[in-house]
Amino acid sequence: MTTALVLSVLLALGATAWALQLYRRERMLLRWTSHGMLAAVPAPVLPGILGEIGQRVDRALRAADAREAQHAQRLESFLSAIDASPNGILLLDAQDHLQWINQTAAGHFGLDMLRDRDQRVTSLVRAPAFVDHLQSGRFDEAVGFPSPRGDAMLSVTVRPYGGTMKLVLSQDVTVRERSDRMRRDFVANVSHEIRSPLTVLSGFIETLSDLPLTGAERQRVLTLMRQQTDRMRNLVTDLLALAQIEGAPRPAADTWTEVGDMLAQIEVSARAHDREQHRFLLHVDSSAQLSGTESELFSAFWNLVSNALRYTPAGGSVTAQWSVRADGTGEFRVTDTGPGIDREHIPRLTERFYRVDSSRSRETGGTGLGLAIVKHVVQRHDGELLIDSVPGKGSVFRVVLPAFRVRVPARSPVRNRPEPVN
Ligand code: ADP
Numbered sequence: 001m002t003t004a005l006v007l008s009v010l011l012a013l014g015a016t017a018w019a020l021q022l023y024r025r026e027r028m029l030l031r032w033t034s035h036g037m038l039a040a041v042p043a044p045v046l047p048g049i050l051g052e053i054g055q056r057v058d059r060a061l062r063a064a065d066a067r068e069a070q071h072a073q074r075l076e077s078f079l080s081a082i083d084a085s086p087n088g089i090l091l092l093d094a095q096d097h098l099q100w101i102n103q104t105a106a107g108h109f110g111l112d113m114l115r116d117r118d119q120r121v122t123s124l125v126r127a128p129a130f131v132d133h134l135q136s137g138r139f140d141e142a143v144g145f146p147s148p149r150g151d152a153m154l155s156v157t158v159r160p161y162g163g164t165m166k167l168v169l170s171q172d173v174t175v176r177e178r179s180d181r182m183r184r185d186f187v188a189n190v191s192h193e194i195r196s197p198l199t200v201l202s203g204f205i206e207t208l209s210d211l212p213l214t215g216a217e218r219q220r221v222l223t224l225m226r227q228q229t230d231r232m233r234n235l236v237t238d239l240l241a242l243a244q245i246e247g248a249p250r251p252a253a254d255t256w257t258e259v260g261d262m263l264a265q266i267e268v269s270a271r272a273h274d275r276e277q278h279r280f281l282l283h284v285d286s287s288a289q290l291s292g293t294e295s296e297l298f299s300a301f302w303n304l305v306s307n308a309l310r311y312t313p314a315g316g317s318v319t320a321q322w323s324v325r326a327d328g329t330g331e332f333r334v335t336d337t338g339p340g341i342d343r344e345h346i347p348r349l350t351e352r353f354y355r356v357d358s359s360r361s362r363e364t365g366g367t368g369l370g371l372a373i374v375k376h377v378v379q380r381h382d383g384e385l386l387i388d389s390v391p392g393k394g395s396v397f398r399v400v401l402p403a404f405r406v407r408v409p410a411r412s413p414v415r416n417r418p419e420p421v422n
Helices: 002-033 048-081 103-107 126-137 174-209 215-247 261-274 294-311 343-348 358-363 370-380
Strands: 088-092 097-099 143-147 155-161 167-170 256-258 279-284 290-291 316-325 330-336 384-390 393-402
Touching: 002 048, 002 290, 088 103, 097 103, 103 167, 126 143, 126 155, 174 215, 215 370, 256 261, 261 279, 261 290, 261 294, 261 316, 294 316, 294 330, 294 393, 343 370, 370 384, 370 393
Parallel strands: 279 316
Antiparallel strands: 088 097, 088 167, 143 155, 155 167, 256 290, 316 330, 330 393, 384 393
């Protein structure tokens, strides 16, 4: 009896202890699942089935966390790739509310993701062309309009996605529009430049065929016709020169040309063209060599000399001078005592077909392309074209080339002492 009682008591005590133990483990597991603990600490290590359940839940949780972190990282790198896109990207929901924009779009439209999220895009971007396009529901073509700040021209394409949402792609087409306009202007200018002499020529042809001219009259008409064909030939020559320069590779840095020889050739041409109408002087301070494309450098230097002779009235003087400066840079300077150029024209002189005095330019065979060629050549040779002019007194055109394009052989003989140039 007593033994049975003892056994029962022991059994009851054992069961209570076991139940307490189980209760304690359950509490530990429960506490672990309470707010914030699951993610922060691993599951408590407990014996038995409860412990195994805890470990399995813990492993499943860590695996889910790792997957989520991986997805977040992927999303992050995906969004930063889209953010780096040179095109603007906007994501709109079914009601055209802004859901996401990249940096470029924020710049294009002056938007701010934090401020503007969930706003209707047409309240943020009010350009009528954009609003109409978005509301039209026809998105086959892009629409163009100025950016809200007015400093760029945008081209926008809308693409529906996911059934009801929209992807809006924006592109800054300012440079493309400008170069399209320049190309159109250029073609219009060339056509105009060619049409004028052609019209004059056809008039002369009619005169020759319709009118009974004396020998002298006929000769005069032929001379005038020759002037027009010369004008067209000069234009085509300059156009070809420009096209060739634009299409040519960057001038080599290791092909050297004797400056002295090149300038001697220019002097011969200048004297032949000028027929002693001006006092022409050439000073070559040092027998340096220049690296680059000889034909281009020749054309640039010749254009400056030829302009000075063409625009300076007969009796004036033109001085061309080459020198190597103390810092190793080379300078070709053409000084004339011509009409000079008003300050307002100077920044535009190197534009194609820009002329201060159109009639003087045409009379002397000018094409309006000479200084455009000079500037292009000089830039390709890493140099600078500098223009100083005093109206009524004359002009100084300088080409400065960097030291790495100028080489002075040791003990260079000085060919000519420069006279002071005003
Ligand atoms: P063009 O063939 O008309 O001479 P350029 O491009 O060489 O074209 O020159 C552009 C314009 O700059 C000329 O039309 C002329 O008005 C002006 N110009 C150039 N050089 C001189 C100069 N030495 N003196 C005065 N004006 C000049």
